Amino acid sequence: MTTKTMNSNRIVKQIIGSFLLVLQLILSSHQEAVAQPFSPSAQVSLLTFGSGEELYSVFGHTAIRIYDPTQNIDRTYGWGGFRFAENNFYLKFLRGTLPYYIDAYEMYVMMYAYQAENRTIREQVLNLSPGQKQQLFTVLATNMLPENRTYQYKFFYDNCATRPRDVIAKACGDSLMMPSRSRMTGKSYRDWMNDYLGEKAWAKLGMNLAIGQPADEQTDGWHAMYLPENVYDQMAQAKLKQASGQVVPLVARDQTLFTAAKTFPHELPFILDPNVVFTLFGIIVALFTARRYQAGKVDRWLDRWLFGIVGFLGWFLFLLWVGTDHGVTAWNPTLFYMMPLHLPLIYWATSSKTTSRRRTTYFSLTALLILLGMIFSKVPGGFDVVFPLTLLIRCIVNIQMVRRGYQTPARVA
Incomplete structure (x- = not known):
C-alpha cells in the first residue's frame, strides 16, 4: 500500500470518526442524565489516550468509562469538549473564558475516533466497591445536567485530566490513599509541559513566551496530574482501603485496548x-x-x-x-x-x-x-x-x- 493511499484511508477514517462523534453528541443530548442503579457486574475504568499529532491533542486525554453489560451500558465521559460555534470563539479562547463541556459517548464511537487518529488507548479498571461505583456514576450524572455541563478550562489547574481525577477522588473519599500525592516531582508546570512539545519547536517557543512565573511553580504528585499520563501513573500507585480494613490497589486491572502504530516523527528542517x-x-x-x-x-x-x-x-x-x-x-x-x-x-x-x-x-x-x-x-x-x-x-x-x-x-x- 502506498503512502498516498495510507494517508487517504486515514483521512477517511478521521472524517467517519468525527461524524460518529457528532451523531453521538446529538443523541446523547436527548438522553436524560439519570444515575440508574448498577448491576453487580458493572465496572468503572479510567481511560488514558496517547498523544496526537495536532497541538491540541499532543498532551493526551483522559476519560471515565462506565461498563455494565447487564444493562447494556458502555459509555465514556470526558471533559475535553468545546464548540467552534460558540459566540466570539477566538476571543473567548484567547481570554481563557471559552466554556468546556463534559460529553458522554458510546465506547465504540470513542474507540473508533482515537484509532482513526492512531492514538494509543489504555484502560485501568478501578477496584471500587458497589457503593463507590454508584457514587461516581451519580457525580457523572450530576455533571451531565445542562446547568453543570460547562466549566472554565484552565490548562494547569482544571482540565480534561484533573476533572476525572477529582471525580474518582470524590467517589472514594477518605478510602483513597495516594503515597505520591504530596511528594514533590522535581518538575514545574513548565517542565512537564515542555516534555510533550519537543517536536513542536515553534509551539514550544510561543507557549513558553506566553506563560509567566506561575508556570514555574514546582509540582507535587497531585498537581502534576494536570497531564493524562501523570494521572495514569499516579492511579497505578494508589491504594484503596476497603470497608473491611483491607488495603488493595486502586487499579484492579490494566490493559491496552489499542496500540498506536509507530510513525516517523515530523522533524523540523x-x-x-x-x-x-x-x-x-x-x-x-x-x-x-x-x-x-x-x-x-x-x-x-x-x-x-x-x-x-x-x-x-x-x-x-x-x-x-x-x-x-x-x-x-x-x-x-x-x-x-x-x-x-x-x-x-x-x-x-x-x-x-x-x-x-x-x-x-x-x-x-x-x-x-x-x-x-x-x-x-x-x-x-x-x-x-x-x-x-x-x-x-x-x-x-x-x-x-x-x-x-x-x-x-x-x-x-
Missing part, C-alpha cells in the same frame, strides 16, 4: 528551527550594525522596525497577563526585553529632533531591562539569549557619551 532562525537573524543584525557603525552611521529605520515589532509582541503578552483568565500568564519576565512601551517610545527616542541625551537614556534603560530579562526569563533553548543579545547590540550602538568634544556617528533615517 534544521534551518527552520527557532534557535537557528534567531541565531542567523542575530548574526545578520550584528554584522550589519558593525559595518554601518564603522562607516559612522547607526540606522534609525532598523531600530524602529526591530523595537516596534518587539513592542507589539510585548503588548500582546501584556494583554495575556491583564486581560485574560488563564491563571498562568501573569508576572511574565519575558516582558523585560519585550517591553510593550517600545511601541511607541522607540519613535520618541529616534525621531529627527531627538537629543543625544534622550536617546542615550532610552537605550541605556532598555539595555538594563534586557539584561534583567535574560536573567529571570525561563524560555528553553537559545532564544532567551540570542534574541535579547540582538536587541542589546542595537542598544549599545545607540548609547552615546554625552560630553563636549565627543565624536559620535551620524544618525540616518
